Amino acid sequence: MRIGLAGTGRIGAFHASTLAALEDVEQIVLTDVLPEGAARLAEANGYELSPDLDDLLTRVDALVITTSTSGHAPALRAALTAKVPVFCEKPVASTLSETIELVRLVEEAEVPVQVGFQRRFDAGYRRAREAVVSGELGFLHTVRANTHDQSPPPAAYIPTSGGLFRDCSIHDFDVLRFVTGREVASVYAVGANKGASFFADAGDVDTAAAVLTLDDGTLVTVSATRYNGGGHDVRMEVMGSEGTIGVGYDDSLAVRSAEAGVDYPCGPRKWSFMERFLPAYRTELAAFCDVVAGRTDSPCTVADSLQAFRVAEACELSRATGRAVEMNEIGDAT
Ligand SMILES: NC(=O)c1ccc[n+]([C@@H]2O[C@H](COP(=O)([O-])OP(=O)(O)OC[C@H]3O[C@@H](n4cnc5c(N)ncnc54)[C@H](O)[C@@H]3O)[C@@H](O)[C@H]2O)c1
Known part of the structure; x- marks a missing residue:
């Protein structure tokens, strides 16, 4: 499967390398509002680069959201509209009202979403x-x-x-x-x-x-x-x-x-x-591949994240x- 990743900072770069090592993952496609870092990461690792999220969503089977927290909700909404399964880092939104709205949108869209609580x-x-x-x-x-x-x-x-x-x-x-x-x-x-x-x-x-x-x-x-x-x-x-x-x-x-x-x-x-959670991050992202492939339901939902x-x-x-x-x-x- 082809996995898009939005946000190539600390956890984004880390998740990209974890994903790239998984058997299910054929290619990683990166985007970031600051394209220089994404371009460096793509070049160093053979990942593809996309100019923006709208373009990226047309090229992938699933999206991993690792932007700064304020970017999570807009990216999640865009993926739901495009019917692309999502792994979203915690918290899914910056505010309670946005988080509540996202629970509703996810239910309506019937798109699988997993939240990044790796523990x-x-x-x-x-x-x-x-x-x-x-x-x-x-x-x-x-x-x-x-x-x-x-x-x-x-x-x-x-x-x-x-x-x-x-x-x-x-x-x-x-x-x-x-x-x-x-x-x-x-x-x-x-x-x-x-x-x-x-x-x-x-x-x-x-x-x-x-x-x-x-x-x-x-x-x-x-x-x-x-x-x-x-x-x-x-x-x-x-x-x-x-x-x-x-x-x-x-x-x-x-x-x-x-x-x-x-x-x-x-x-x-x-x-x-x-270092502390390396094996947990691997298992978490392997579980996301199972979600994307339809082999299992989301093990950590947006409704869990709301609580x-x-x-x-x-x-x-x-x-x-x-x-x-x-x-x-x-x-x-x-
Ligand atoms: N689960 C965990 O253990 C864990 C650990 C660290 C961070 N996080 C979460 O991951 C997220 C990112 O944290 P970080 O430490 O990597 O932050 P960071 O600041 O290092 O990186 C964020 C990246 O997102 C990019 N970005 C910001 N807005 C964007 C947008 N709208 N579209 C595309 N790219 C955008 C920035 O340019 C930057 O490269 C945070 O929400 C944080 O809570 C989770």
Whole structure:
């Protein structure tokens, strides 16, 4: 199959090379509003180049959207009109109202769309989900989740990112639903600016924490930062009456023990989301090829993405107002 890819920045270039290695993929066709980077990437790897999205959509069997977040919704709408299946990076839109509209448009268009929450394809998160579903952990009472980037993205990324909860913690919110099978009922969130001033200039924070209550009463803490000198640190602990399981606990853990004589963890640390989730990104894009070929339904829908976005929206509202927010205050829950 021929795969179009719109947006050839950090994750776009990375997804292009992952896609090119998949058996189903014959050719990659690139486009970007800044054509120089796309042209360099195409030339270096033998990909085709297209001048714009309209042209690209006539030349491909499927579209991968890896533009800046503000470009996702327009590209997704164009692909739905052209009846081209889509893989769209998270979040599918910058605002709640656009996300709700896209859920409706996708349903009407009957075009398969998969959203890029790669943690659903990570072996550790999948094992945690199995442990919950099988009852092995007993009843859940507490979940701890964190996404700690080693260092910030470029300053220019922040103003169109949607902010720390919509850009970063949204992965924790999605995989929390995936692992526990529950919905969030309420949130209380705070944020801090401890690093570069470009976060505050964009109305954003570089560090945040949230307490979530799930609809079965399980308590969840979510932590995020753009500054984690110890390495890229993404983990989840799921605690139940019969056991506790931890995702992301191996020797690459970006934490060093303060205890004398303890040499765990002792392996090389991971420094970026690309290193941390390389196998998950591969599995995710292979699953997208299955979706495009009609072998399976989308494993992560725009409706799923809406639920994660609503939690991010609630956290932003809580941070802005300094109060707890009930999820029924936030837009459309369908
Ligand atoms: N799933 C993940 O783990 C993950 C990781 C990183 C980024 N992302 C998401 O991927 C998206 C891109 O992130 P990035 O870090 O690669 O950003 P980036 O700024 O490095 O790259 C974005 C690229 O999109 C291009 N672009 C912007 N608007 C466009 C448009 N309308 N049409 C075509 N090209 C356009 C830019 O010129 C740039 O080359 C973001 O939405 C981000 O949230 C997801």
